Structure formats: structure tokens, C-alpha cells
Amino acid sequence: MLTPKLLIADDHILFNEGVRQLLSEKYEVVGQVYDGKDVLSAIHLKKTDVILLDINLPSINGFDLAKEIKRAFDTVKIIFLSMYTEPRFIEQSKFLEVNGYLLKNSTKEELIEGIESVLRGETYYDTKLQFTKISLHHNDFFVKQYSLTPREIEIVRMIKDGMSTSQIAEKLFLGQETVKTHRKNIYYKLSITKSTELIKFAIENNI
Amino acid sequence: MLTPKLLIADDHILFNEGVRQLLSEKYEVVGQVYDGKDVLSAIHLKKTDVILLDINLPSINGFDLAKEIKRAFDTVKIIFLSMYTEPRFIEQSKFLEVNGYLLKNSTKEELIEGIESVLRGETYYDTKLQFTKISLHHNDFFVKQYSLTPREIEIVRMIKDGMSTSQIAEKLFLGQETVKTHRKNIYYKLSITKSTELIKFAIENNI
DNA sequence: TGTACAATCCCCCAAAAGGGGTATTTTTTG
DNA sequence: CAAAAAATACCCCTTTTGGGGGATTGTACA
Numbered sequence: 001m002l003t004p005k006l007l008i009a010d011d012h013i014l015f016n017e018g019v020r021q022l023l024s025e026k027y028e029v030v031g032q033v034y035d036g037k038d039v040l041s042a043i044h045l046k047k048t049d050v051i052l053l054d055i056n057l058p059s060i061n062g063f064d065l066a067k068e069i070k071r072a073f074d075t076v077k078i079i080f081l082s083m084y085t086e087p088r089f090i091e092q093s094k095f096l097e098v099n100g101y102l103l104k105n106s107t108k109e110e111l112i113e114g115i116e117s118v119l120r121g122e123t124y125y126d127t128k129l130q131f132t133k134i135s136l137h138h139n140d141f142f143v144k145q146y147s148l149t150p151r152e153i154e155i156v157r158m159i160k161d162g163m164s165t166s167q168i169a170e171k172l173f174l175g176q177e178t179v180k181t182h183r184k185n186i187y188y189k190l191s192i193t194k195s196t197e198l199i200k201f202a203i204e205n206n207i
Numbered sequence: 208m209l210t211p212k213l214l215i216a217d218d219h220i221l222f223n224e225g226v227r228q229l230l231s232e233k234y235e236v237v238g239q240v241y242d243g244k245d246v247l248s249a250i251h252l253k254k255t256d257v258i259l260l261d262i263n264l265p266s267i268n269g270f271d272l273a274k275e276i277k278r279a280f281d282t283v284k285i286i287f288l289s290m291y292t293e294p295r296f297i298e299q300s301k302f303l304e305v306n307g308y309l310l311k312n313s314t315k316e317e318l319i320e321g322i323e324s325v326l327r328g329e330t331y332y333d334t335k336l337q338f339t340k341i342s343l344h345h346n347d348f349f350v351k352q353y354s355l356t357p358r359e360i361e362i363v364r365m366i367k368d369g370m371s372t373s374q375i376a377e378k379l380f381l382g383q384e385t386v387k388t389h390r391k392n393i394y395y396k397l398s399i400t401k402s403t404e405l406i407k408f409a410i411e412n413n414i
Numbered sequence: 415t416g417t418a419c420a421a422t423c424c425c426c427c428a429a430a431a432g433g434g435g436t437a438t439t440t441t442t443t444g
Numbered sequence: 445c446a447a448a449a450a451a452t453a454c455c456c457c458t459t460t461t462g463g464g465g466g467a468t469t470g471t472a473c474a
Binding site for chain 4: 415416417418419420421422423424425426427428429430431432433434435436437438439440441442443444
């Protein structure tokens with residue numbers, strides 16, 4: 001096989017550059033991008049075997065990109081390279097049938113092992129993540145997160161900004177009961193029971 | 208001048224290694240550590256001119272380390288290399304009289320510029336951070352954060368974990384009123400008024 | 415055209431959080 | 445040891461949340 005062609009997508013320039021340096025002995029790095037919106041065109045421009053994709057990218061996040069890539073370039077292997085170990089990220093990756101998931105605190109060797117596995121057609125999830133089984137309702141998170149309506153997301157943001165039910169009601173020209181209902185529906189959808197959990201959810205999901 | 212000696216402290220192995228590769232043409236990298244508790248011994252072991260220090264390190268955070276380093280090795284220049292742009296981090300860095308503060312999404316050139324400035328004895332804060340003036344009460348945050356007592360920090364963590372006052376009381380074998388008092392004192396110290404704000408504080412400060 | 419969904423509003427009630435105090439007992443520390 | 449700080453506990457009262465219902469009005473979509 002020819003030298004496999006890599007694309008690196010990470011907005012942290014130093015990290016991106018560092019990974020390139022580490023992998024350029026063994027692979028051909030055909031591109032480095034720093035923004036989600038540049039990923040698809042980069043793949044289009046240069047034939048790519050594997051993309052190392054950060055989840056937290058500007059403009060478009062890694063999950064949305066993975067969907068797009070699978071749709072438009074179905075031969076490109078996708079490996080998430082992320083600092084997050086949150087189960088729901090792993091679950092969502094599996095749901096999206098992404099080829100691999102590596103952690104940013106891996107060693108060079110682990111990184112290469114992951115890439116090699118994926119090139120052989122296997123899927124490779126970082127060994128530190130084994131605890132995350134493919135749950136039977138692996139798309140719970142997915143459904144949960146994205147079934148929040150626009151109004152609900154708006155209210156989540158306001159709660160995150162520290163506003164109380166009455167303040168939100170006032171600002172949105174709504175009755176308090178309406179806002180309460182929204183809160184209840186949000187909690188139900190996210191399977192949580194209190195505002196503190198909502199804040200964590202909101203921060204973790206960049207809402 | 209001889210080749211300046213660098214120490215890199217960052218728990219993300221790939222990043223750490225990447226930075227080493229990038230800088231090893233120009234500097235001598237005398238050490239790479241991945242855990243806060245290994246930093247002081249590493250400096251002790253190898254003469255170090257500049258340490259690139261992540262704030263978010265295991266065991267001991269960058270701020271505490273900076274204090275220790277200044278106390279024990281006052282000739283070592285300290286540069287924080289962090290992804291955080293939060294004003295209070297910058298303020299605290301200035302308060303600690305750290306020599307530089309660089310962002311992880313810098314380019315190689317910016318990194319070198321920062322290191323060179325610091326080596327010349329200047330202080331260098333990433334240009335993307337100019338908006339952060341040294342505030343008159345620059346130690347407000349500092350005082351706030353660190354005037355939390357151990358018990359209070361313990362309770363902050365439990366609140367962050369979603370526990371209610373009564374659950375905390377039960378777990379700590381305390382009366383609810385005691386926990387309420389702690390909560391009140393915490394809120395007072397942090398100038399906040401509700402648990403949602405506490406969650407944000409806790410997450411942002413890795414408590 | 416009808417049904418699913420979003421958005422709005424209402425009732426009731428319990429639990430929790432928030433805000434104002436005060437006070438006692440340990441622990442730490444100069 | 446004496447003073448300061450931390451940890452503990454209580455009272456009173458208000459506001460906010462949380463949980464259980466149910467209901468109406470649009471609007472989108474198939």
C-alpha cells in the first residue's frame with residue numbers, strides 16, 4: 001500500500017502542527033485545517049484516506065462534519081481525536097459509525113495503532129473507553145439532545161445565564177406557568193431533575 | 208547565549224510531544240512532564256530556563272505550581288500555555304507575576320516570539336488577550352477562590368455532583384442547617400446568589 | 415384534512431433554596 | 445495561651461423549583 005494520506009482537523013494550531021510532525025514520518029499529511037467549515041473542501045481537494053477530526057471545532061462541530069463526510073466521501077475513514085471521555089460522546093460516535101475514537105492524551109504509539117487499525121478496516125476506540133458499552137438505546141442521548149425545540153433551547157440558555165423562571169417569563173413576554181412547563185419538558189427530555197444538572201448539560205454540550 | 212533550556216508540562220501527551228518537536232530545532236527541551244506533581248522534581252533535575260506550563264494539570268494545577276516554582280527556583284521563567292482566555296485566568300497570572308501567557312491555538316511563530324520575549328526579561332501576554340487590563344482589584348478572584356475553606360470546597364463539589372442540601376447533610380453526618388450555612392457562606396464569598404451560578408463557577412475552576 | 419407537535423397557560427402541592435440573623439464548639443495558628 | 449478561623453447548629457420567613465395533572469391555540473406536514 002502507498003503511504004496512507006492523512007488530514008488533520010483541529011483548531012489548536014500547536015496541537016495540529018504537533019500531530020503532523022509526529023505522524024509525518026509514517027504518513028503523508030495532505031492537509032491541516034483549523035476550522036470546521038474548511039474540512040469538506042480540504043477532503044475534496046486532496047485525496048484523503050483518514051481524517052483525524054476534533055469534535056470541538058469552530059463553525060461546524062465534529063459530529064455534524066462526520067455525518068457530512070460519510071455522506072459525501074464514503075471511503076474516508078474518520079477518527080475522532082478528542083479530549084472528551086464522556087460516554088455520550090462515545091455513544092454518539094458509535095451511532096454515527098465513526099471508524100475510531102482516540103484521546104488527545106494518547107501517546108504517539110497509541111495514535112499510530114489506532115490509525116493502523118482503522119486502515120485495516122477495523123473500528124478502533126481508545127482502550128481507556130472500554131467501559132462505554134454500546135448501549136441498547138445508544139441513540140437516547142442523540143434523540144434527547146436534538147429533540148429540544150428552539151424555544152426550549154432558548155430557555156436552557158437563559159437558565160444557564162442565571163435567570164430565574166420569572167425573569168425568563170418577563171423577558172420573553174410569557175406567563176411564568178409557560179416557562180415552568182418548558183422547564184418541566186426540558187427536564188423530562190434530558191432525564192434530569194434539577195437546574196444544576198441542566199447547567200452541566202448546557203456547558204458540556206455548548207448550548 | 209547557549210541554547211535556552213525548555214521544560215514542557217502538559218498532560219496531553221500528543222500536544223506535549225508536538226510542542227517538543229516544534230521547538231526542538233531552536234531550543235533544548237530538557238524535560239517533558241505530564242503531571243503537576245512531577246514538575247518541581249523535573250526542574251530540580253535539569254537546569255531549566257523556561258517552563259511552558261499548562262494550567263489544567265493532574266495532581267497540582269498550574270497556578271499552585273507557579274507559586275511553588277517562583278519560591279523554589281526564582282530564575283526560572285514561567286509561561287502559561289493554556290486554552291483558556293478567561294479574564295480571571297489572565298488576572299491571576301498577572302497577580303502571580305508569571306512571565307508569560309500563551310494560548311494553545313497559537314502558531315509556532317507566536318510561541319517562539321513569546322519565549323524569546325520572556326528570555327529577554329520581558330513579560331509576554333498573548334496579543335489576543337490585550338482586552339484584559341490589570342484590574343484595580345485584580346486579586347478579587349484570587350481571594351474569592353482561595354478563601355473557600357476545605358469544607359466549603361467539599362460541599363461545592365457535592366452540589367456540583369447534583370446533591371441537595373439534605374443529601375449532603377446526610378452524607379457528611381451534619382444537620383441540614385449546617386450545610387445551609389456553608390452554602391450561604393460560599394455564595395457570599397463568590398458573590399453569587401444561586402446554585403446554577405455555583406455550578407458554572409465550579410466547572411470553570413475545575414473544582 | 416386531520417394529527418402530531420410546538421407553544422402557550424392554568425391548578426395544586428411539596429420540597430428546596432435563598433436571605434437575614436445569632437450562637438456554640440473545635441481547630442488552627444501567631 | 446489568646447485570638448482568629450472553621451465548623452457546627454438553630455430561628456424565621458420568602459421565593460423558587462420541582463412534580464402531578466390538564467387544556468387551548470396554532471401550524472406544519474403528510
